[in-house]
Amino acid sequence: MKLALLQIKHRLHKITSTYALSRQNIILFVLAAIAIPAFLWFVTTQGPLAPVKVTTTTLQTGSLYADVFGVGTVEARHSYTVSPVMTGRISQLLVDQGDSVQAGQLIAEIDPVDLNEKLASSHLTIERASHAIEVNNALLNEAQSRHKTAIATYQRYVELHNRHFVSQEMLDARLHDKTAAAAALQAATASLAAARADLKKSATDANGIAKLLKQTHLTSPTSGTVIARHAEPGDMAAAGSPILQIADTQDLWVRTRVDQHQANGLQVGQKALIVLRSLPQTPLAGTVARVDLISDSITEERIINVSLAPGLAHLGENAEVTIALATIDKANSLPAAAVKLNNQQRGVWLLQNGQARFHAVKTGIATRDGHIQITDGLNPQDEIIVYSQQALHEGTKVKIVPGISKP
């Protein structure tokens, strides 16, 4: 029994000494035990095998302020172009840019060249025509008298012929005299009418020339300010070419272009903020004054005219306009970065059991500060992925981090 025990003890000792881990072996083993998992951890978490880092959020409730943004140029609401009706040299330009003018005020003159002479000539023609009427009147009188005499003579000859005092031949000669006198009378009457018409024509001509002459004096169509002077005295101005531009600079608006897909809900009377390019730090107040009926179909923009207080703005200046639309109280919303379009379907990536799952939602308004109203499809406790380090796919393994900053 004792021997057997000793034997066992001896064998045990032999086993332990054979497989004994020397101190060095233990160190080696421990080092390996630390290094291998550390390396594996390093490979799986830091390198390409790591789960995609994401940040998450839940549904937020609060007020949403919808507004739209557009760019435009400052314009006068009413602007008039003054241009001559006929081609001519500009002889006088009485106003300059910035001058205020009254409606009907003489502002420019076109050199009439020979219009004055033409007018004088047409007056002379009138005079001549009235003399011609007098001549024709006299001629008519003469023709009437001749006619009367011819009739009387003829009557007498008819009587004489009836009594056989004169021959048929003589009677025929008197008949001819009478017919000829009637024709002469007719001619004299027509001639008088022609002379009268001539007089009328000359008068009309003179009128026309006087009017044309009047057109060489350009007057302001409205009360306002001269905003542009396109020509100088001495320039040749073609008919219809603009010489001066006059506008009411107290009545300004910004002709704003708003993208059609954001233009829903725009109405006259909505408040707007206008940032002029020259005054980026000071937004000015404005009001939607007119929504143009025709949109620009090429650029897909609606034209919104936003009235602006006069003073600081310059015509033609670029402006950025923000128009306030509706406010929705107590709306559920998500950051816009969380809402994606996947196969033409709007939705969000939900975090479920460490994996990303696409989930369709219904969205409402989108605000300019990057919030989208969620009308349906989410529960308050759903964890929604906002930012991700890579594109997400169905079932991508993800890991929540407070923020992603690594390039």
Add this chain to the structure above:
Amino acid sequence: MINLAGRDILHNWGKFVMTGVGLGLLIGVTLTMAGVYRGMVDDAQALIANSGADLWVVQQDTLGPYAEPSAIHDDVARDLLLQPGVMATGNVAYLTMQIQHAEQEVRIMLVGIEADKPGTPAYLISGRPITQSHYEALADIKSGLNLGERIRIRRHEYTVVGLTRRMVSSSGDPMIFVPIKDAQEVQFLKDNDALLNERARTTAPSRLPGAISPATSQMVNAVLVQLKPGFLDEEVAASIRRWKHLQSYTRAQMEEILVARLIATSAKQIFMFLVILSIVSAAIVAFIIYTMTMNKIREIAVLKLIGAGNRIISLMILQQALGLGLIGFVVGKTAATFWAPLFPKYVLLIPGDALRGFFLVMVMCALASSFAIRAALRVDPASAIGG
């Protein structure tokens, strides 16, 4: 039986580990070079993947929009929606340019996008998407821009509202996304001097301001098309080519253009360097193991003298070589992972590459040790005493 290799390593472990680390750094450089090559190809592919398009419709007879200039009218996008199989279309404009940021010139690729249309970045890492129709920008984080920063691009200032990641051009320049109308203006509208010059040429005698108004351009570089499920991209592309008289590329073709043509030479250059580096690394590993064994030749002779078998000696050398390779690989992989993000251009470390590298290192070590083993086995035991 004792583990001779372990004993020997522990006997002089400092030297062994140092050798391993040195070898590891060399392997790290090789892995990084593989990463640089992969990153280059990945930059090109990221451009394709990030656009989210199935088809690229560009000007006829061009390789646009990345490899060649291309210009088409922006209403083509609407026409294309009528083609069977087309689900969504988006106009895009690309322009490589230089911007000023933090008193430094940053080379960027300006991308004009339409909201919610193909071409919009699929994910952000902070901020929000573009909500304004003008003067807002999304920037890639590699550009160094931060949220809320204002950058000047030609005529206007843009506010950075969101940041993206891995949105780069085929040459690795970070992308900056702006609304398409702004991009069109940047691309096709001239500077003030050019405008005045143009006006002076066309309206010489007249003094009418604005007679030649800077008409907004209606051209874009390409239309990105997304297909409805169930339609073959090649068929839709062929139909667009035939009936719309526009060039149309599928994703595979675009990848071919970018990878096989645009970056082909530079990628081959890097690849050649990678091959040479691998050969040099292998040679150095072989030399290290050979000299390490040769340094121990006297001890091996003693082992032989006391009757140690060939198997024991060979195993010792092989185990040491493999151990060295293992340490080298671990150090190399760790080092490469650490310094890869510091590179100015993208370095992509693929697990497959690491695995291949691991096997190559091991095979290399085993091969190198076979030379050392041959030398060790040929040693005369007598040299242990005789010298």
